Each structure stands twice: as structure tokens, then as C-alpha cells.
Amino acid sequence: MDFDLTEEQRLLKDSVDRLLADAYGFDARKRIVASEGGVSPAVWAQFAELGLLGLPFSEEQGGFGGGPVETMLVMEAFGRALVVEPYLATVILGGGLIRHAGSAAQQAAILPAVAAGERRLAFAHAERQARYDLFDVATTARPDGEGWVLDGQKGLVLHGDGADTLIVSARTAGATRDLTGLGLFLVDASAPGVSRRGYPTQDGQRAAEVTLTGVRVGPDAVLGDPKGALPAIERVVDEAIAALCAEAVGAMEASLQSTVEYLKTRQQFGTPIGAFQVLQHRSAEMVVALEQARSMAMLAAMMATAPDARERRAAVSGAKAQIGRSARFIGQQSVQLHGGVGVTMEYQIGHYFKRLTMIDTLFGDADHHLGLTADAGGLINS
Known part of the structure; x- marks a missing residue:
């Protein structure tokens, strides 16, 4: 098996390493962590300019069609520099859910804005009782006319306090630990009924506790099958x-x-x-x-x-x-x-x-x- 990088992959690696060497020294990182919000809008804009925020997305989705190897190169560089910006939360988790579960209209509305650095996403999924079981969800989504009403609590939402849009997992049918009956919903982070409490984590990143109380979303907020999102x-x-x-x-x-x-x-x-x-x-x-x-x-x-x-x-x-x-x-x-x-x-x-x-x-x-x-x-x- 050939583990050598292609010319394009080497250029990507060199570009990311050079950007982080110039803009992300340890002292600069400390200032970013101590700043309001714990991230740097200027660095985020540089990521967008370099094409990193659209790396896994197709050209039709505003990206560059990169694969897991390109993502690996970027994340290795982020690990060496201890980057605290919400790349994992927005591009890998949030963007991944839109790519794999969203409709063409949802992808067209969201992914180009993510790639341009104009929209941040967060995946609100983990709950206190679930530990590491992805199927364990107590947050509910009940039908309300053509839309849905969401109620529940989510914990350790990575960069949830700075996100523009939350992708919320909620149970539309069945018991808390059933493998079926799970849906994914796009929720405006500033919508009525959404409460967020942000805090720094031990490693300098950001997270939030999110409470949903009677949050109403329309039918266009559902990602894929509302009972088969697992x-x-x-x-x-x-x-x-x-x-x-x-x-x-x-x-x-x-x-x-x-x-x-x-x-x-x-x-x-x-x-x-x-x-x-x-x-x-x-x-x-x-x-x-x-x-x-x-x-x-x-x-x-x-x-x-x-x-x-x-x-x-x-x-x-x-x-x-x-x-x-x-x-x-x-x-x-x-x-x-x-x-x-x-x-x-x-x-x-x-x-x-x-x-x-x-x-x-x-x-x-x-x-x-x-x-x-x-x-x-x-x-x-x-």
C-alpha cells in the first residue's frame, strides 16, 4: 500500500504548517484562549481563506472535495499547534451531519457559509445518562402541526456557546435507549427556548450546556429520516x-x-x-x-x-x-x-x-x- 502523499497533499500540509507557524505560537494561543469567546475570528478567517473550512465538502457544496487523508494532515498540524478553534465541531461534526443526512437544499443553504467562515455549527448530542452510548437520548421532539417541539438537555456541546446553528439529536419515538426513533434537527442557537451556558474546558477549548424548552422548529429543520438518524x-x-x-x-x-x-x-x-x-x-x-x-x-x-x-x-x-x-x-x-x-x-x-x-x-x-x-x-x- 502506498503511503506517500500526492503533490496536492504535500502542498496542503506545507501551507497549514506555515500558517500555524506564523500565526499560532504558544504565546498567541494563550492570548486566544484568554480572549472573549476563546477563539480568534482572524485565525478562523485565515482558515477559510486557505480553504480548510471547506476541505471535506464537494465543489458543489462550496468546498474542495478533500478526503480523510487531507483531514488527517490538517488535524495533525492542529495537534502540533494546540489549535483551539472549532474546526472539529463545525467542519467535521456539524458539516459531516449536513453532508450525510441533509437534503440538497439544506446542504446548499449551510455548507457554503461554513466553508466561507460565516456560519459555525455545533452538535448537541451528549446527555448525562448516556456516557458513551450514541443511541441513549432522552431529549424529545414531538410533532406540532407541520413542525416539531423540542425539549431536553444536552451536555458538553463542543463550542456550543459560539455556534450559530445547533444540530440537535432528539427522540421522536420509542424509549431512551432504543436504536430507532432518533431524529436530527437544525436549531437556531438564538431561538426562543434555547438556553446556553458556555465554559472553558481543561484543554483550553470551549463547550456549553444546552437546555431546550419548548423549542419550535419547522419541517425544513429535519435532517433526513426523523426516526432513523442513528x-x-x-x-x-x-x-x-x-x-x-x-x-x-x-x-x-x-x-x-x-x-x-x-x-x-x-x-x-x-x-x-x-x-x-x-x-x-x-x-x-x-x-x-x-x-x-x-x-x-x-x-x-x-x-x-x-x-x-x-x-x-x-x-x-x-x-x-x-x-x-x-x-x-x-x-x-x-x-x-x-x-x-x-x-x-x-x-x-x-x-x-x-x-x-x-x-x-x-x-x-x-x-x-x-x-x-x-x-x-x-x-x-x-
């Missing part, structure tokens, strides 16, 4: 997990590089601590963990669009399990090898560890996905 949700979450795996690889790579540089410069007993064999062995183990994670992230990227749901889930869950374990090991070792400075807010390495920890828990931690891989029969279909 397959689309699962597919988009698999694509998001593949993107997160790539981001984690970028963060782990930067953590390892920073740690090796520190070992070369920090001196003890008159010699760089990197000269001590036990620390060299530790660094070698970190390299092995990184390469294991990189291989699985590539597998996840290649399988993210697989039509067979079982094969896709097995590959993506297997990758998420390995990413979680590698991220924990590399993050912990990086902080430990940096010593006391590794846990200070002023030093970058601790922020990488925080982001890697959050990636591990998003959409299911390593143990959860190890179980899903086993339930799917393993990575190899016998």
Missing part, C-alpha cells in the same frame, strides 16, 4: 474519531520533540540529562508508542469512509484504543521528564498532556473502544 450519527462520530486520532498524533509528536530537546539542554551533575541511559531508554519507548499510534491513525483515516459499518467501527475503535494508551504514556513521560516545570501553566508540555487526556475521553476512552473492537470481532474480519 446510522448517520455513528458514521459522523467515526469520522470525528479518526480526525481526533490524527490530532493526537500531532500533539504526541510535538510532546516527544519538546521532551527530547529538553533532555539535550537540561544539565545535571555537569552533563545533559539526555546522556543518562535510563532516560534514553524512556525516550525510545515514547518513540515506539508514537509510531504505534501513527499507524493506527492512518488505519482510522483510511477506514473512516468504509461503507461496511462493522469494519469501520472495528478499525476506528481499535485506533482510538491505541491512541488513548499511547497518549497517556507519552503525556505522562513528557511531563515527568520535564520535572517540575512540566506542570506549570507557563510551559507548553502540560497543555499537550491536557489535550491528549481530553482526546482520550471524547466519544469513548481507550477501555470503551477496546470493548467495541472486541464486540465487532476484532480488526480482522474472519
Whole structure:
């Protein structure tokens, strides 16, 4: 199998790396995180100008028709730079749901605005009782004439406080944990009955708790089948997990590089601590963990669009399990090898560890996905 990048993919990688090197240093990131809203409109506009916000969308949808490999390259770069802008929430999750579940009219109305940086989306799905089960939804949508009325609560809505449009999952039929009876609805974030409480997360990102009280939407707000949205949700979450795996690889790579540089410069007993064999062995183990994670992230990227749901889930869950374990090991070792400075807010390495920890828990931690891989029969279909 050929893992070499095409000329277009190399140009994309170089362009993103150059943009982030110029505009997204650690000090600049700290200012963005501390700003109102926790994101930079100027950086978001640069992402749009470079075509990143329309990367996965077709040309008819205002994008460039990129695939999972292009997304992987972008997310790796975002991981190395610790980008906090809502790319995952708007482009991968929100845009993915519109692409896979929306009608042609909905795609034409929303995706070009997303690609231009003029509209931000957020996927309001997780609920307190659900843990990692995507089908566990208590929020309800009841018919009201030609439209629907939504009631319920959503938690940890990624960048939900800055979104213009919420894509809300709600139960139109059945019990809370039924696999059928789920619908997806487009909700204006400023609509009557919508309440949002935004807050910063541990890794410098943003999230919100969303309450829906008698929120009315029209028939044109329904994405796809109002009773059969679960397959689309699962597919988009698999694509998001593949993107997160790539981001984690970028963060782990930067953590390892920073740690090796520190070992070369920090001196003890008159010699760089990197000269001590036990620390060299530790660094070698970190390299092995990184390469294991990189291989699985590539597998996840290649399988993210697989039509067979079982094969896709097995590959993506297997990758998420390995990413979680590698991220924990590399993050912990990086902080430990940096010593006391590794846990200070002023030093970058601790922020990488925080982001890697959050990636591990998003959409299911390593143990959860190890179980899903086993339930799917393993990575190899016998």
C-alpha cells in the first residue's frame, strides 16, 4: 500500500504548517484562549481563506472535495499547534451531519457559509445518562402541526456557546435507549427556548450546556429520516474519531520533540540529562508508542469512509484504543521528564498532556473502544 502523499497533499500540509507557524505560537494561543469567546475570528478567517473550512465538502457544496487523508494532515498540524478553534465541531461534526443526512437544499443553504467562515455549527448530542452510548437520548421532539417541539438537555456541546446553528439529536419515538426513533434537527442557537451556558474546558477549548424548552422548529429543520438518524450519527462520530486520532498524533509528536530537546539542554551533575541511559531508554519507548499510534491513525483515516459499518467501527475503535494508551504514556513521560516545570501553566508540555487526556475521553476512552473492537470481532474480519 502506498503511503506517500500526492503533490496536492504535500502542498496542503506545507501551507497549514506555515500558517500555524506564523500565526499560532504558544504565546498567541494563550492570548486566544484568554480572549472573549476563546477563539480568534482572524485565525478562523485565515482558515477559510486557505480553504480548510471547506476541505471535506464537494465543489458543489462550496468546498474542495478533500478526503480523510487531507483531514488527517490538517488535524495533525492542529495537534502540533494546540489549535483551539472549532474546526472539529463545525467542519467535521456539524458539516459531516449536513453532508450525510441533509437534503440538497439544506446542504446548499449551510455548507457554503461554513466553508466561507460565516456560519459555525455545533452538535448537541451528549446527555448525562448516556456516557458513551450514541443511541441513549432522552431529549424529545414531538410533532406540532407541520413542525416539531423540542425539549431536553444536552451536555458538553463542543463550542456550543459560539455556534450559530445547533444540530440537535432528539427522540421522536420509542424509549431512551432504543436504536430507532432518533431524529436530527437544525436549531437556531438564538431561538426562543434555547438556553446556553458556555465554559472553558481543561484543554483550553470551549463547550456549553444546552437546555431546550419548548423549542419550535419547522419541517425544513429535519435532517433526513426523523426516526432513523442513528446510522448517520455513528458514521459522523467515526469520522470525528479518526480526525481526533490524527490530532493526537500531532500533539504526541510535538510532546516527544519538546521532551527530547529538553533532555539535550537540561544539565545535571555537569552533563545533559539526555546522556543518562535510563532516560534514553524512556525516550525510545515514547518513540515506539508514537509510531504505534501513527499507524493506527492512518488505519482510522483510511477506514473512516468504509461503507461496511462493522469494519469501520472495528478499525476506528481499535485506533482510538491505541491512541488513548499511547497518549497517556507519552503525556505522562513528557511531563515527568520535564520535572517540575512540566506542570506549570507557563510551559507548553502540560497543555499537550491536557489535550491528549481530553482526546482520550471524547466519544469513548481507550477501555470503551477496546470493548467495541472486541464486540465487532476484532480488526480482522474472519
